[in-house]
Structures are given as structure tokens and as C-alpha cells.
Amino acid sequence: MPEPLISVVLPAHDLQGHLAECLDSILDQSFGGFEVIVVADRSPHTPTEVPQAADPRVTVLRLNAEVGVGRARNAGVDRARGQYLLFLDSDHLVAPGAFLALADRLRALDTPPDLLLFGHTRLHAGRIWAGGAAELLAAAGGDGAFGPLDHPELFAAPAQAWDRLISRRHWDEQALVFPDGRYEEIPPVHRAMLTAGRLAVLDAELVQLRRRQTVHPAGSPGSSEFDLFDQYEQSFELLDREPALDPLRPYLFTRMIQHYLFVFDLAGCVARAERPRFFHRAAEAYQRRVPDGYRRPAGRAGVKFSLLAGGAYSAFEVAKLSQIARTAVTGRNRRGGAPEPSDAA
Numbered sequence: 126m127p128e129p130l131i132s133v134v135l136p137a138h139d140l141q142g143h144l145a146e147c148l149d150s151i152l153d154q155s156f157g158g159f160e161v162i163v164v165a166d167r168s169p170h171t172p173t174e175v176p177q178a179a180d181p182r183v184t185v186l187r188l189n190a191e192v193g194v195g196r197a198r199n200a201g202v203d204r205a206r207g208q209y210l211l212f213l214d215s216d217h218l219v220a221p222g223a224f225l226a227l228a229d230r231l232r233a234l235d236t237p238p239d240l241l242l243f244g245h246t247r248l249h250a251g252r253i254w255a256g257g258a259a260e261l262l263a264a265a266g267g268d269g270a271f272g273p274l275d276h277p278e279l280f281a282a283p284a285q286a287w288d289r290l291i292s293r294r295h296w297d298e299q300a301l302v303f304p305d306g307r308y309e310e311i312p313p314v315h316r317a318m319l320t321a322g323r324l325a326v327l328d329a330e331l332v333q334l335r336r337r338q339t340v341h342p343a344g345s346p347g348s349s350e351f352d353l354f355d356q357y358e359q360s361f362e363l364l365d366r367e368p369a370l371d372p373l374r375p376y377l378f379t380r381m382i383q384h385y386l387f388v389f390d391l392a393g394c395v396a397r398a399e400r401p402r403f404f405h406r407a408a409e410a411y412q413r414r415v416p417d418g419y420r421r422p423a424g425r426a427g428v429k430f431s432l433l434a435g436g437a438y439s440a441f442e443v444a445k446l447s448q449i450a451r452t453a454v455t456g457r458n459r460r461g462g463a464p465e466p467s468d469a470a
Contacts, residue, residue, distance in 0.1 A: 127158075128206055128207065128208065129158050129159050129160045129206060129207040129208070130156075130158040130159060130207060130208050130209060130224075130228055130231070131158065131159040131160075131207050131208075131209050131210075131211055131224060131227065131228075131290065132159070132160050132161075132162060132201075132202075132205035132206060132207030132209070132210055132211070132293070133151055133159060133160070133161045133162065133211045133212075133213055134162050134164065134198050134201035134202060134205060134210060134211070134212050134213070135147070135148070135151075135161060135162065135163050135164065135201070135212075135213050135214070135215070136164050136166075136194045136197035136198060136201070136214065136215070137163050137164060137165040137166075137171045137172060137175065137197075137215065138166075138168055138170045138171055138194060138197075138214070138215060139170060139171065139172055139215040140170050140215075140216075141215075141216055141335070143215050143216045143335060144172060144175070144215040145176055145177070146218065147213065147214075147215050147216070147217055147218060147219075148161065148163070148175070148176075148177045148183070149177070150217075150218045150219040150220075150221075151213075151219050152177060152180055152182065152183070153221065154219065154221075154222070154223065154224040154225070155221070155222060155224075155225050156222075156224035156225035156227075156228050158224075158228065159182065159207065159224055160182055160183075160184065160205070160206065160207060161180075161182055161183045161184070162184050162186055162201040162204050162205055163175055163178075163183060163184065163185045163186065164186045164188065164197040164198070164200050164201045165185060165186065165187050165188065166187075166188040166190060166191050166192045166193075166196075166197050167188065167189065167190055167191045168191045168193075169191075184204060186200060186201060186204055188200060193305065193309075193348065194214075194303075194309060195303035195304055195305055195306070195309035196303070196305065198212055198286075198303045198309075199302055199303050202296065205293070207293060208237075208292065208293055208294075209227075209231075209241070209290040209291065209292055209293060210290065210291045210292075210293055210296060211287070211289075211290055211291075212286035212287050212310075213287050213332070214287060216334060216335045217287060217332050217333065217334060217335070218248075218332070218333040218335065219331065219332055220330065220331045220332065220333065223329075223331035223332070226327060226329055226331065227241065227243070227290060227327065227331070230325065230327040231290075234269060234270055234325055235269070235270070236270065236323060237292065237323075238270050238292070238321070238323040238324055238325040239291070239292045239294075239295040239317065239320075239321035239322055239323055239324065240289050240290065240291055240292065240295070240317055240318060240321050240324045240325070241289060241290040241324075241325050241326070241327060242258075242262060242265075242279065242288065242289045242324065242325070242326045242327070243262070243288055243289065243290075243326070243327040243328075243329055243330075243331045243332075244256055244258065244259055244262050244288065244327075244328060244329055244330040244331065245285075245287070245288045245330055245331065245332045245333065245334060246330045246332075246333045246334070247333070247334045247335075248333055248334070248335045253333070255330070256288065256330070256334075257282065257283055258279075258282035258283065258288070259330075261276075261278050261279055261281065261282050262279075262326050262328050263328050264276070264278065265278075265279060265326045265328075267328075268325075268326070269325065270323040270324065270325045271323070271324055271325070272321070272322065272323065272324070273318060273319055273321055273324065273370065273373060274369075274370070274372055274373065276324075277372055277373050277376050278376060279318070279324075279376075280315075280318065280373050280376040280377045280380060281376045281377075281379055281380050282380070283380070283384075284310055284311045284314040284315055284360075284380070285310055285314065286303075286310045286313070286314055287332060287334075288331075288332060289314075291317050295317060295320075295321065296317070299316055299317065299320050301313040301316060301317055304356070304359075305348065306348040306349075306352030306355070306356065307348045307349065307350060307352045307353065308352055308353045308356045309356070311353075311356040311357060311359070311360060312356055312359040312360060315359075315360035315363070315377070316359075316360070316363055319360075319363055319364070319367070319370055319373070320363075350388055350394055350395050350399075350403065351399075351403065351406065353384065353385065353388060354406050354407075354410060357381045357384070357410070358410075360377060360381075361377070361381075361414055364377065374416045375416045375419055375420075378414055378415065378416055378419065379422065381410070381414070382407070382411060382430060382433065383426070385407040385410070385411075385433070386407075386429050386430075386433065388403075389403055389404060389407065390445065400438075400442075401438055404433070404436075404438045404441065405436060405438065407433055408433050408434070408435075408436040408438075409436075411430075411433050411434050412434065412436075415434070421434075428444065429441070429444075432444065
């Protein structure tokens, strides 16, 4: 069989019963140069049957243990044959014509890029919302290929594996791998971008997420929200070894702190008894990693950054309760309406 352009790696964890729709959206693509590696581990959230398994473009890889999404993706990469890797989850839908648009964008470039970034949307409460990186992609989308330092603002976007193609050659050269634990996308996505010779953007929304928050439900056994700190530390350790990339540090730092605050604020994410420890871990990372001359964001976000920088846990909690009260009053005054889903993670 000819080498496909795109290998889709798809762990079969399916908490919301979306896997069949996800696969249908992939297999309905008009561009035929792709394969799908469905990785089914022994998780209780993995279905026993994949209806589309008979399709010759689909390979079902069955693992003999419950390994979590990171190791499932690694196993899928080992089986993949494509020039580019696309990591999706069962709660994604691929837009009609998406793969053809990606192939056309790649053909339009003089040299194949290491990464091709594209946009996404979120479906929540019956409404479609633009992804958090939409404005950043629009700013870079008119350019051809570029290096990491040419558009440092892209490092302020969430480190997601499912809104970009990653060259298989680049993946292998950098020995990229998804680690165990939650938030497993952060180290390989950041490393892929930081070490890329050429990146490119397709300013089009090609994938839709049907989950309100960017918190993957299928971390490896024994994982926890505290894995977040170790995942970002890997990214900053790479920056420490590459002084030429220092101009990217403020953008990556802002992303890290926004992510810490997002997880800390998200209801039910950090257990009540663990909140002080999580906050102080985040404050320690802030104080240790803050770049020289760093300027905090403006407005409410800047207030949160300031409270975290000072390790002011009690003040932060009081401020949060005040904000919850104001939001409740505002919500009553608006007489309903779905809140916009957060893309901060």
C-alpha cells in the first residue's frame, strides 16, 4: 500500500459514546491519503467493538492492559506509516474537506514543515464557539513557513495535540513521546514546536471538540492533577538548555500560569483538601520561572497572577468567592444564556 500523507492516531477511550461519530467524520473525508490507528486498551471506557474496523483504512490495535491515553498514543505512533501524525480523541469531529485542505496547504509550501497548525471549535450547550487560539492563528496564517521565534505568540496557545499535524520525521528525530500522567500533551507539543525548523499555519477550523473543558478524562493509572507541574517543567528545562529560545520564555510562562489557574479554578478538578498544596506548588513555579522584566496580563487575569506570585492563598480564595457572587448576580440579570466554554487549558 502507498504511504499515506496523514496517520490519525485515535485512542478508543469513549466516555460519552462519541467514537462512532468521530470515526465517521474521518472516514467521510474526500481526501483519501490517510489511515486511522484506533488504539484500544483494557480501560473500562474502551468499547469492545469498533463498527468501522472492517474499513481498510482503519487498523485496530488492541493492548493487553489499561495504559492511559499517553501510552495508547505512543503505541499508535509505532504502528503509523504516514508522513504526518494527527492525534484525535473520540469526542472530536473532523470537518468535511479538512484533510484535503491540509494536503493543499502542505503542497503550497516550498518545503514540508515540521508542524502545521490549524483551528478548532467547541460545541457546548448547542452553540459553537471559536477555539482559544483563533486570533493567534489568524495573525500567522498569511505567512509561509516560519521559525519558532518568528511568531512567539503561538506559544501562548494551549498545547494541544489535536489541532496540528506533526511531521513523522520530526517526531522521530526529536524522539518525541507522550509521558505518563495527565496533561500528557504538554511536553511533546512544546518540544515539537521549540525544536521545529519550520512551522506553518492553516487559518481554518477543521476539528470540533464536543467536550466543554480541555481536560482529558483518561490519564494513566495513578495520575493526578499535580502531574501538570512536572509536564510544564519539562518544557522549561528544554528552554534552559537553549538560550537562543529565551524570547519565547514570557509567552510560555504566561501559558503555564494561565493553565495552573484554569485547573485550580475549574470546579471539581482539584479536591478541596488538596487546594492549598496545589496553589503553593503553582506559586513556587511562578516565583522560580518568572522571566526577568515580566509584565503580567491586565485586568482580572493580572490580579490572579499577582496573588499567585505572592503565594496569597487566602486572598485568592476570597477573591474567587467574590467573583462567583458577582457572576451569579450577572447571570440572573441576563436571565439565562449558556456560559462560554473555557479554552484556557
